[in-house]
Amino acid sequence: MIYHQAKDPDSYQTIFYKQIGLKRRSASLPENDWANDQIGSIYTYGRMDSIQFGIGDYTIPEDFLVEFQYNTEYLHAGIIYEGITYSLVENRMEQSAIPSPFLAIEQARGGINCWKKGQHFKGVEISIETNYLKHKILPYLGASEDSLDFLIKNVRHIHLPKELTDLILQVQSLLESRSMTPALLLALSTSFTALLIRPDFKQFFFTGTDVMSERIFVGKRQILIRPDDYKKIVAAHDLMREKADSFVTIYALSQTLGIGEQKLKAGFQQLYQQTIWDYANQIRMTKAASLLKNTDKTVDEIAKLTGYQSPAAFRTMFKKWSQTTPRKFRSYFSGTE
Incomplete structure (x- = not known):
């Protein structure tokens, strides 16, 4: 090293x-x-x-x-x-x-x-x-x-x-x-x-290594986030980073980690300044861009590899993310149009 x-x-x-x-x-x-x-x-x-x-x-x-x-x-x-x-x-x-x-x-x-x-x-x-x-x-x-x-x-x-x-x-x-x-x-x-x-x-602030509890407003409703909840929210972030392509619903993620759906969404937004879906799409699109640049896989294949069952939905999201279509994005790196 x-x-x-x-x-x-x-x-x-x-x-x-x-x-x-x-x-x-x-x-x-x-x-x-x-x-x-x-x-x-x-x-x-x-x-x-x-x-x-x-x-x-x-x-x-x-x-x-x-x-x-x-x-x-x-x-x-x-x-x-x-x-x-x-x-x-x-x-x-x-x-x-x-x-x-x-x-x-x-x-x-x-x-x-x-x-x-x-x-x-x-x-x-x-x-x-x-x-x-x-x-x-x-x-x-x-x-x-x-x-x-x-x-x-x-x-x-x-x-x-x-x-x-x-x-x-x-x-x-x-x-x-x-x-x-x-x-x-x-x-x-x-x-x-x-x-x-x-x-x-x-x-x-506190004198120790644990995160103290916090009340977050969602509209007019208060949600209490405890130290154990924060640990689960960080675990959700780590899980998404590794498996964003298999992410289906926030409810399923909350059940996997043993935390309420609303608490997970509010706490994630508080910690990471973005929604769970925005983060998942960011990970998926970054992976899609890499596959488009570095492999010969078809757009439909890449859609499935990044968690999209519908190639049309993948194309729509990729264009929103990159301001261009998957085909044109690939052409920029291959030197073809």
């Missing part, structure tokens, strides 16, 4: 980008834009020694490890839509992050992160270096340096207040449209911190 060592956060990023095959499209600080048509892209805005926002959508081309031996501490928050990250702990691969919203004060004093061939990652992240947070942002808000001490270091929270999630989505939108500016970077980080230290928000 390929092995790298990083001496600081910036070198870690550069090693990672180059290892997965991304090439720098622009390096006009404070923005960095890395991309590869076959691999994907990562776009960041800001600096790792103060504030950095980033979005990524990429696939790991080969197994590798990155060891880091430096001290860092950041307020990290964001949404992981796809991908599971791993760390090497006592010669064992352990999950360190799963698809979900997240927030943590992350303190690292070295370690080894592992990346596996074929993993696909998509997400958005906010990173604020804690010294900058304590000496710049909190004083500006008139708050003391210990205002965030209710967050236990290295405890990853996946239940966030809607206001924080909405702000993360705003960051994502600005990054996707390449509309971020230094003023917006600071303003959004300050707003995020101000929300986080509000006294009424502290109830959302």
Whole structure:
């Protein structure tokens, strides 16, 4: 397995980008834009020694490890839509992050992160270096340096207040449209911190590793999502990723996992910011595109392999997803019309 060592956060990023095959499209600080048509892209805005926002959508081309031996501490928050990250702990691969919203004060004093061939990652992240947070942002808000001490270091929270999630989505939108500016970077980080230290928000966070219960509104109705429910919702996401082509109904999925249908739908939307059907279709269409590019299978055969009994329904969905027909999509890669 390929092995790298990083001496600081910036070198870690550069090693990672180059290892997965991304090439720098622009390096006009404070923005960095890395991309590869076959691999994907990562776009960041800001600096790792103060504030950095980033979005990524990429696939790991080969197994590798990155060891880091430096001290860092950041307020990290964001949404992981796809991908599971791993760390090497006592010669064992352990999950360190799963698809979900997240927030943590992350303190690292070295370690080894592992990346596996074929993993696909998509997400958005906010990173604020804690010294900058304590000496710049909190004083500006008139708050003391210990205002965030209710967050236990290295405890990853996946239940966030809607206001924080909405702000993360705003960051994502600005990054996707390449509309971020230094003023917006600071303003959004300050707003995020101000929300986080509000006294009424502290109830959302906890001192442990379990997710606390939450009430989600579906119309005017409240649905209570408990820690065990969240585990089943994450299990549903993992099952869909592996078997989206055999997915038939949300009811059947809920029965398989032992969770109510409405609770599963509401909780999935809350965690992953998309519906179960949208996620299933995303997985199916990605598989269909790969089959169209890399095999000679007919469109009807690909429809069945991606879970569609009706080729017409498959063609309609593929055109909605790609803005073109399966036949034309294949022709773009074969060089024929």
